[in-house]
Amino acid sequence: MVGIVLVSHSRKIVEGIRELAAQMAKDAPVALAGGTEDDRLGTDMNKISNAVHDVYSEDGVLVFFDMGSAYMNAQMALDFLEEDGSKVEIVDAAFVEGAITAIVDSGLNKSMDEIKADIASMKLGKMP
Amino acid sequence: MVGIVLVSHSRKIVEGIRELAAQMAKDAPVALAGGTEDDRLGTDMNKISNAVHDVYSEDGVLVFFDMGSAYMNAQMALDFLEEDGSKVEIVDAAFVEGAITAIVDSGLNKSMDEIKADIASMKLGKMP
Amino acid sequence: MAELNQVIGALNHAADIIENNKQHLTELDGAIGDGDHGINMSRGFSFVKKTLDEGSFETAADLFKKSGMALVAHVGGASGPLFGTAFLRASMTLKDKTEITIEDYINLLKASIEGIKMRGKSDAGEKTMLDALIPAYEAGEQAVQQGKNTVEVLQAVKEGSEKGLKETEKLVAKKGRASYVGERSIGHQDPGAASVALILGAIADYFSEA
């Protein structure tokens, strides 16, 4: 199953998304990277690397982010990844809506490409 | 200032969004309607009505929602509103991204129309 | 067909049937949705019961309106605004009547369908409650045309809803949570349609046994 990583400045937001999606997809591998190391609002490269690590498999990983620095820290995390980076992708998609669709899709055993097709219409131009 | 109402199945998600946006716009009027009456995942018409009531002014109110039943309950709330419904609008926008932009805009004293223009590119076709 | 106290009795019976099937409805929703439909309906109808118990009603319209508001206010999921709107639309067809005829009942089903379509921006064939309600209405309407008696018409409505419910197994969900799983919803009954069948079945049974 495709792993889903949720990166947000806010721990609450990613916990909420996971809770919501879990109602529809209990088994999908979801990992959270919300807030900074010292639990302020912000993002943390190491939390992101760990999250990718937690849900990594040959099926790939999709990384969703809320805004700005979350994207840069996700990129840094990917630059320093132990795992095969070609299977890990940061996606440009509405955060809540895209993540929920992707989590449900992953739970249905859809492939990376199928999931990306399902969220293609939710692009926001977040990756400058 | 334009009031912003955040309707989500999850209380955590709307609390997180408010927290994030508050860093950039302390004074914007934001009201939350997250979760059901009995604090399950879901939405509640009365919470939405109360939220609109809390941030209502002549400047108008924009209502953001996460998905599905949140929209239907927001519509019901508007149908039964005490306030002038013509000034209250439910918007089709990416939830986190749209709400943060709108809250910052409201804090900058932008009008309903200006805010709607700023989030026009974040439509997802959520209102069928 | 029914005076106000019988309408109250029928709705109370429907509420009990929903309560008895809470687990089943939740399981149906767990398979293709978010697994809360039983909880939502049980909670909503417990407030309908409370409303019926505590209120006094001058007209059938009043009774349906207050019951609808109870559903809208307390369900917490899509079925709240949808069943709520159905009851409110039903209420509007009844005006100041204090008795309901079988024709009124059929009319009220029709108005409910319109209300749900409007609120849910949905239509037949999308694997929703409408797919039980529409065939129920059509069967009832036909039975009236054929000059059947009240109990027979109510039975036709019940059977129409059950047939519709069964047919939802073949449909792909296009609306609501179940639309997230799309094709994977095939083979499962729609939970909202199951609730419709339970409610219309309970009403038929109430008047048949009376």
Added chain:
Amino acid sequence: MAELNQVIGALNHAADIIENNKQHLTELDGAIGDGDHGINMSRGFSFVKKTLDEGSFETAADLFKKSGMALVAHVGGASGPLFGTAFLRASMTLKDKTEITIEDYINLLKASIEGIKMRGKSDAGEKTMLDALIPAYEAGEQAVQQGKNTVEVLQAVKEGSEKGLKETEKLVAKKGRASYVGERSIGHQDPGAASVALILGAIADYFSEA
């Protein structure tokens, strides 16, 4: 210009200056961003200090790399990956050197600029740290061309960054959090640019006083 222990001294001094200006940086960010830049930088540079204190470094490259990783790992905001990438790119220009010349310093600034542009998908004139760093680099480069001595070049770099910082007041923010307030950012200095000016100023002061 500097052996490794002097590089360590200069970076420690920069960290202290950042710490002393924590409140000021946070206020700048509060006006046009999310009000955490001082906290972010203070936290990041406290880990740089820790790294410098606890580590032993064979080369200048090693020193900059570990400092950069400290920033990347502990800042928590956009300035983490951005300053972190700047340090990592600087590290790559230094290779196995154990001493840094003034030309190395100018080269390292240039590489930092490229790193930030790449990481931030940003460029001059967007009201970011680049708008202090680019003029700092240009002033230093020019001073080297003019055959100025080390202290003079460092001073030129410092003044370039301060001039750039001052100029950010006129700019509209196009990147990062401040882009949310757009036009309203005019009249305010960019917090990231202020950090750049503090760091480059601290380095110049360290070697002038030495």
